[in-house]
Amino acid sequence: MKDCIFCKIANQEIGTEIEYENDNVIAFKSIDPKARIHLIITTKKHYDTILDIDDAETIQDLHKAIKEVSQKFNIYNSGFRLINNCKEDSGQEVMHAHIHMLGGERLRDAII
Numbered sequence: 463m464k465d466c467i468f469c470k471i472a473n474q475e476i477g478t479e480i481e482y483e484n485d486n487v488i489a490f491k492s493i494d495p496k497a498r499i500h501l502i503i504t505t506k507k508h509y510d511t512i513l514d515i516d517d518a519e520t521i522q523d524l525h526k527a528i529k530e531v532s533q534k535f536n537i538y539n540s541g542f543r544l545i546n547n548c549k550e551d552s553g554q555e556v557m558h559a560h561i562h563m564l565g566g567e568r569l570r571d572a573i574i
């Protein structure tokens with residue numbers, strides 16, 4: 463989608479380093495990290511929110527990415543937090559479906 467920052471990253475139109483890739487999903491470091499490790503796991507194809515993903519293989523590849531990215535960053539065993547902001551009330555800023563993966567430290571301020 464035109465003017466979507468995550469589409470531009472997925473299409474390699476800007477120089478963001480891709481840390482992980484599978485058939486339908488990529489991951490890269492957040493530009494504004496909220497933990498020692500903060501990755502954005504997102505779809506190559508544009509979907510506005512996680513609710514709009516209608517492709518089973520993409521859902522499967524998101525799950526695969528969660529496992530493989532956490533392995534790559536050595537937080538598979540120590541643990542991590544996944545956050546998805548969906549639509550306005552959540553504060554979603556980038557309207558291209560994505561999951562935040564936070565870890566690499568003992569996370570505090572758990573809200574649930």
Ligand code: AMP
Nearest residue numbers: 467478491492493494547553554555556
């Ligand atoms: P959200 O509020 O869930 O939409 O979060 C958007 C996330 O994308 C935030 O963590 C931003 O820091 C991150 N972000 C925005 N632009 C970029 C970019 N160009 N490269 C990497 N991360 C970005």
Ligand code: ZN
Nearest residue numbers: 466469508558
């Ligand atoms: Zn997009």
